[in-house]
Amino acid sequence: GLAHGRHCHRQRENGSGSGSGSGSGSGSARPQPPEPSLLRFLVCPLSKRPLRYEEATNELINEELGIAYPIIDGIPNMVPEAARMTHKKPPAEGSEQP
Amino acid sequence: WRLWRCRCRALLSRPAGRLWARRGLAAGPEMHFGFQTVTEEERREKIYQVFESVAKKYDVMNDSMTLGIHRVWKDILMHKMNPSPGTLLLDVAGGTGDIAFRFINYVRSARERQLQRKLKHHQNLSWQEIFESYQKDKFNSLGDSQVVVCDINREMLKVGKQKAQHLGYSEGLSWVLGNAEELPFDSDKFDVYTIAFGIRNVTRVDLALQEAYRVLKPGGRFLCLEFSHVSNPLLSRLYDLYSFQVIPVLGEVIAGDWKSYQYLVESIRRFPPQEDLKAMIEDAGFFKVDYENLNFGIVAIHSGFKL
Numbered sequence: 001g002l003a004h005g006r007h008c009h010r011q012r013e014n015g016s017g018s019g020s021g022s023g024s025g026s027g028s029a030r031p032q033p034p035e036p037s038l039l040r041f042l043v044c045p046l047s048k049r050p051l052r053y054e055e056a057t058n059e060l061i062n063e064e065l066g067i068a069y070p071i072i073d074g075i076p077n078m079v080p081e082a083a084r085m086t087h088k089k090p091p092a093e094g095s096e097q098p
Numbered sequence: 099w100r101l102w103r104c105r106c107r108a109l110l111s112r113p114a115g116r117l118w119a120r121r122g123l124a125a126g127p128e129m130h131f132g133f134q135t136v137t138e139e140e141r142r143e144k145i146y147q148v149f150e151s152v153a154k155k156y157d158v159m160n161d162s163m164t165l166g167i168h169r170v171w172k173d174i175l176m177h178k179m180n181p182s183p184g185t186l187l188l189d190v191a192g193g194t195g196d197i198a199f200r201f202i203n204y205v206r207s208a209r210e211r212q213l214q215r216k217l218k219h220h221q222n223l224s225w226q227e228i229f230e231s232y233q234k235d236k237f238n239s240l241g242d243s244q245v246v247v248c249d250i251n252r253e254m255l256k257v258g259k260q261k262a263q264h265l266g267y268s269e270g271l272s273w274v275l276g277n278a279e280e281l282p283f284d285s286d287k288f289d290v291y292t293i294a295f296g297i298r299n300v301t302r303v304d305l306a307l308q309e310a311y312r313v314l315k316p317g318g319r320f321l322c323l324e325f326s327h328v329s330n331p332l333l334s335r336l337y338d339l340y341s342f343q344v345i346p347v348l349g350e351v352i353a354g355d356w357k358s359y360q361y362l363v364e365s366i367r368r369f370p371p372q373e374d375l376k377a378m379i380e381d382a383g384f385f386k387v388d389y390e391n392l393n394f395g396i397v398a399i400h401s402g403f404k405l
Contacts, residue, residue: 034272035272037244038246038272038274041246041283041284041287041288042274042282042283042284043282043284044282045276045277045281045282046280048284048285050284072252072275073256073259074259074273075255075259075273075274075275076274076282077252077275078274078275078276078277078282079250079275079276079277079280082275
C-alpha cells in the first residue's frame, strides 16, 4: 500500500547499501542496519570493548557487561542512557520482525 | 534512571569509584549554564533541550546571526586541515553536518586532482586500466576517505542526516549518537578530530579532550573551532552590544526561541579564552598546541597533535 511505497522510496535514497531492512512495512520503525565501515571503530563507550551486531533486534551488544545499544533510524545510540540490560526482554518497538 | 543505577552498581567492582563523581549522580558540583548556576546534571539536560529546540532552525540561525560568516570560518578550518584522500575524520558535535560535507567536498576535489595527475603521466593506459576506468566505483571518488559525525543530540543528527540525503551525500559518511566525554570509538583510530562550535557546550571539557586524544592515531590532529575572546576593548564593546541586543531578538523572531539564544550568547562569554583553552589542550597530552584568531578573536581555531 502507501506505506510500502514510502519505504521503497527511502530505500532508494539510502545510497551506500545500508537500507536492507526486512521491509516489514509497519510504521516508521523499520530497522536499518549500521554502515559496515562504522562497525570497524565502534566500541562500547563504557568499557571501550568491541560490540556484536545483533540483526534480530537491530542492536549492538556488549556481551561482557550485558548491555545492548539500539540503532534508531540507522543511527547507533551509543550513550549508556539508551542502553538496555540484555537479561531483560527487548523493547516492543524492536520486535516488529515478520 | 533505574538502568543507570543498576549499571553503576554492576561497575562499581571495577576501579571506577570515580564513575560516581563523573556521572554526577549525587547533587554534584555547581556549574555554569550561561550566566546561571546549575548542577552538572541540570546543565547537560538544559543544553540538550536547547539543541533539541533549535535543531530545525540551526542553519538558518547561524546564517542570520553571523551574517553568513560562519561559512567562511568553517571553510578556513577545512583549509587548515587540508585533508588528503584516505583521511579518516571524526567530527564531534557535528550535528547538522557542516564540517562533514565540507570535508567530503574537499577530499573529492583533492582526489580528482590526484587522478588527473596520474592520468597525465600514463598516456598509454593498459587494457586493465581502461577497463577499470569504466567502473566508477573502482575509481573510488573519495579515495577511501571517511567521516564519522558524532553528536549527543538526536534532533541535530536527524537534521544532519536529512540534509545529507537532500544534498546527495552518502558515500564515506556515517552518523553516531554519542557523548564527547565518553566516545564510543576504539583508540588510535582517527587521523583528524574536529569539534566546531561544540566544545563550549560540553560539560566536562577535560574529559572530551582526553577522549579526543585517545581516539586519534599517533600523528593525528585535533582541531577546535570555537567562539573565543576579543581583546580589543572597542571591538569587544560592539561585539557585546550585538550579542546581547541583537542575537536573542533574532532568536525569537526566526526560531521563536529567545532563551536558547540567550544561552548561546552567555555561554560564549563563560567559555575560557584562547590561552586557557590552549593550556587545557596541552594538559590532555597534545603537542605543538597553537591557535589562530579569526575576526579579532570572535572565533579561534585551536590545533594540537598527538605524537
